[in-house]
Amino acid sequence: MKMVVAYIRHEAFEPIRTELLDLGFPSLSISEVKGSGRQKGITERYRGAELTNYLRPKVKLECVVSDTDVQTIVDTVLKHARTGAVGDGKVFVMPVEEAYRVRTGEAGEEILQAHPDAATTTA
Template sequence: MKMIMAIFKPFKLDDVRDALTSLGIQGLTVSEVKGFGRQKGQTEIYRGAEYAVSFLPKVKIEVVIDDALVERAVETIRKAAGTGKIGDGKIFVTSIEQAIRIRTGESGTEAL
């Protein structure tokens, strides 16, 4: 099992969710986060005053899937979340040792 964590622009969330659902992925966790990368934030104007926004709003999704789906899921997220501009985000893939469904006690891929 692998966990895919992707951080991307908030307005792309529905596109990513729909694309992952079409792959047969049934559940994911979504968090609203803030951060910056190479773009180092941005400058905005509010009521005539210019100020720097150091941390930009992003969305982080986490999904645990079977090893067989990892490459397809990563490519699907990359295509759905991409805009071709700076600040599109990152995808991280990590190994998961064990998963247990609390309600039934199922473990491994059956718990997904």
């Protein structure tokens, strides 16, 4: 099992979420985060003082999938998040030792199976 963690621009999230849902991967965790990298800060004037904010807002997307599905997730993120400009984000893939479903106590990759009819089911 692997965890795919992607830091992306806000506008890239919805197309990624839609395609992953269509591919049968409805299980995502997202967080609003701020960070700095090669993208320059934004300089603003506030009450006569010049302030530079180096922390840029991003969306952190996390998804745990079986080893065979990692490339599908990564390709989908890269396809929709890449603009070619500095600040597009990063994708990390990390190993996951074990996963458990809290409701039933099931463990292992069985709980990560892709949902082929995910787009047609309702929550």
